[in-house]
Amino acid sequence: MNQHALPETAPLPFIDLAAQRRRLGQAVDEAVARVMAHCQFVMGPEVSALERDLAAFCGAKHALTCASGTDALLLVLMAQEIGPGDAVLCPTFTFCATAEVVALLGATPILVDVDEETFNVDPRSLRQGLATARKLGLKVRGIIPVDLFGLAADHDAIAEIAGDEGLFVLDDAAQSFGAVYKGRRLGTGVTATATSFFPAKPLGCYGDGGAVLTDDDGLIEKLRSLRVHGQGKDKYDTVRIGVTGRLDTIQAAVLIEKLRIFPDEIAARNRIAARYSEALGSVVKVPRVPDGYTSVWAQYTIRLAPEKRDSFAAALKAQGIPTAIYYPKPLHRQTAYQRFPVAEGGLPVSERLAGEVISLPMHPYLDAPSQDRVIAAVRQALKA
Ligand SMILES: Cc1ncc(COP(=O)(O)O)c(C=O)c1O
Numbered sequence: 001m002n003q004h005a006l007p008e009t010a011p012l013p014f015i016d017l018a019a020q021r022r023r024l025g026q027a028v029d030e031a032v033a034r035v036m037a038h039c040q041f042v043m044g045p046e047v048s049a050l051e052r053d054l055a056a057f058c059g060a061k062h063a064l065t066c067a068s069g070t071d072a073l074l075l076v077l078m079a080q081e082i083g084p085g086d087a088v089l090c091p092t093f094t095f096c097a098t099a100e101v102v103a104l105l106g107a108t109p110i111l112v113d114v115d116e117e118t119f120n121v122d123p124r125s126l127r128q129g130l131a132t133a134r135k136l137g138l139k140v141r142g143i144i145p146v147d148l149f150g151l152a153a154d155h156d157a158i159a160e161i162a163g164d165e166g167l168f169v170l171d172d173a174a175q176s177f178g179a180v181y182k183g184r185r186l187g188t189g190v191t192a193t194a195t196s197f198f199p200a201k202p203l204g205c206y207g208d209g210g211a212v213l214t215d216d217d218g219l220i221e222k223l224r225s226l227r228v229h230g231q232g233k234d235k236y237d238t239v240r241i242g243v244t245g246r247l248d249t250i251q252a253a254v255l256i257e258k259l260r261i262f263p264d265e266i267a268a269r270n271r272i273a274a275r276y277s278e279a280l281g282s283v284v285k286v287p288r289v290p291d292g293y294t295s296v297w298a299q300y301t302i303r304l305a306p307e308k309r310d311s312f313a314a315a316l317k318a319q320g321i322p323t324a325i326y327y328p329k330p331l332h333r334q335t336a337y338q339r340f341p342v343a344e345g346g347l348p349v350s351e352r353l354a355g356e357v358i359s360l361p362m363h364p365y366l367d368a369p370s371q372d373r374v375i376a377a378v379r380q381a382l383k384a
Helices: 017-024 026-038 045-058 069-079 097-104 123-136 155-165 217-227 249-280 306-318 348-356 368-383
Strands: 062-066 086-091 108-112 139-143 168-172 192-196 210-214 300-303 357-360
Touching (some): 017 249, 026 249, 045 062, 045 249, 062 217, 069 097, 069 168, 069 192, 069 210, 069 217, 086 097, 086 123, 097 108, 139 155, 155 168, 210 217, 249 300, 249 368, 306 348, 306 357, 306 368, 348 357
Parallel strands (some): 086 108, 139 168, 168 192
Antiparallel strands (some): 062 210
């Protein structure tokens, strides 16, 4: 390929929050200014307005905002009264927060394998995880599937196992708010769905934030209490042990504005992913989206032979194209999680993926010339 095909070498951003900021412009400034004027920085009116908007967006009965995606997971597990002797099944190919919340409460995460094509929890490995728990004398209480990289997990298969075993399902949709599974947005059809508004997430705020979505009236009441120190009828009636887990009003104001443009951003991400896949599908293993699913493309992740990955990343970097590896080590290979049990049959797919995956720049503001640069650089690096 000659140099004319890649005229620009100025580094591209991996995620371009500044471009989104330019688009939002005054709307966000004014939303924040309104909070500065009314001074209700904690649990101000924007918090309940955002909760109504989030629930409506997902078609869920309730949304509860909170301080982070990790808190969203933790609050639900606290509401389920998880503790020592209990086990929760979760994938090993994920960010640590998925299993961290289980361990924080003194329960045991049992790490299971993922599916080769979707990178999401493999129902067969969930059954093997149940067998592991039985042998260890642990009581499995629930499953935390993860909708990795913006794509929903196989929720029907998970629901079947949960139904057979009487388990709750806490969906970790930290990377997948807005994703569609068989005609419905994530946020319904499970006990509860947790999501994150960390700035780099598909729907992010300007700091930390998260939310729980649920259709369960009893659960939402407990979560509201747990979010404010286990509060009962009033501040001095503490009925359970809780946390300070609220979302700041300023972040809620930001998210209300960002949610307005989110459907358009999801469409843009899907156009870019389709373009990448069309241009690269014949030269490298590109992500597959099963029929009936819509991804929100938190990451666009391709797979390479492990021995080629470093030189590929270096070749792209030389062209100003950043890449990222999510995740170079599955949880069971990380120091803090090595002590936890793994599903019978082992975790071979996660082991393999950790060596092969690499993510390309993906955000709604990646314009056509930048897409061309990424595509050309990938093709050139693969030829080398
Ligand atoms: C799969 C997954 N779960 C949970 C979290 C935790 O979210 P937060 O960083 O908002 O606590 C993340 C965030 O990176 C995540 O990717």
